[in-house]
Amino acid sequence: MSRDALVVGINKYPFLKNSSGSHKHLTTPASDAEAIAQLLEAQNNFRVKRFPAKVIDNKLQVDPNIPFKTEELEKAILDLFLPETGKPPETALLFFAGHGLRKQLRANFTQGFLAASDVNPGKIWGFSLRDLWDILQQSQVKQQIIWLDCCFSGELLNFKDTELGTQSSGCDRFLMAASRDYEVAYQQLDGKHGVLTGAILAGLNPHQVPEDDWITNRTLAVSVEQKLQKYYDLVKIPQSPLINNHGEAIKLIQGRVKVTSESFEEDAINLQFRQLFQEILHAEARLRNCHLQKHPECNCQLLAQRRLLKDPPNTLTNIAQDLNLTSAQVARHWSKCKNILQEIVKNIGYLPE
DSSP states (O other): OOEEEEEEEOOOOTTOBOTTSOBOOOSSHHHHHHHHHHHHHGGGSOEEEEESEEEETTEEEEOTTSOOOHHHHHHHHHHHHSOTTSOOOSEEEEEEESOEEEEEEETTEEEEEEOOTTOBTTTBOOEEHHHHHHHHHHOOOSEEEEEEESTTGGGGGOSOHHHHHHTTTTOEEEEEESSOTTOOOOBOTTSSSBHHHHHHHHHTOGGGSBTTOEEEHHHHHHHHHHHHHHHHHHHOOOOOOEEEEESSOOEEEEOOBOOOOHHHHHHHHHHHHHHHHHHHHHHOHHHHHOEETTEEEEEHHHHHIIIIISSSOOOHHHHHHHHTOOHHHHHHHHHHHHHHHHHHHHHTTOOOO
16 A cells, blocks of 8 residues: 655745744744654555655755745645556545645635745745645545644635535545634744644554554544644644545554553544544534534534544533533534434444444
8 A cells, every 4th residue: 555645844934924023934834744744654554755854863854944836735635636657546635734825815715725835925826725725625645634834724614515525536535724714823822832733643643553453534534633632722822723534444554552451442433433423423414514503613513523523522611611602502503413412322333232
């Protein structure tokens, strides 16, 4: 099985300036990308290409001081998903850390970009997320993985579930964006990594998984969502990551821990249950479509995620406050949601004793 990864971390932005005229260089993307690259290539899980890169300490590493142009970024992405050889890998993963830009075309019409070093708004905006989406649709890669740790990256997920299903027949996709299409993305308070990258690195840790098991897109999605929710509850930053899985499970990294205790086995079972439940939540459009009248944000998928997947679970009062609703409204709808969830659980073959 051929598994290729393109890992990009851009620190240098000589033409991008803030309102005071200072350059908007970054400090964490190169280290983000290098940390992801090292995890992916360990034990030959993926064959990794780094950009921008040079030999540092006798190893090829992502270089924080080298610029990387838009045309170079575009070529690297095309080579990964639409190679001229006509022989794409079975699994392809793109990780990007750097600036993201948002171009306002009309009052309610925007376009998102991955910013390379040569971006200069008004002249060069970077690599369009719409172009990236078009490339994914045209690609013959069976397992497509995109992780974007940059501002406004949620633009990539601005599609309907029906389009995702019909246009990717036979294709498995795992998409993670650090923020919604109108939000900026932050780095951790300790300055080591971007917030999303830190959660990905923790979720990909092979020393927390039995050696016979794999970290998959499903288990990583659960782990990232839980870690980010705890982090956001702690630091209160206005950033909401978006995660979308479609298709079958994608193996990412194999575990490296020998199971020696019953407690570890219980943890593994709990993780498998959360993985199964996550699949249910993503697969059932029925949950998303069941919402309070005039309040589509208060739907059964969101309530189930916050009541059943969060650790500790969110209270109905907290959920009501976040949605600007009354506790009674949320409680009544949650009661209806539980009935739907029971039906779904029965449909997958689980019958409570």
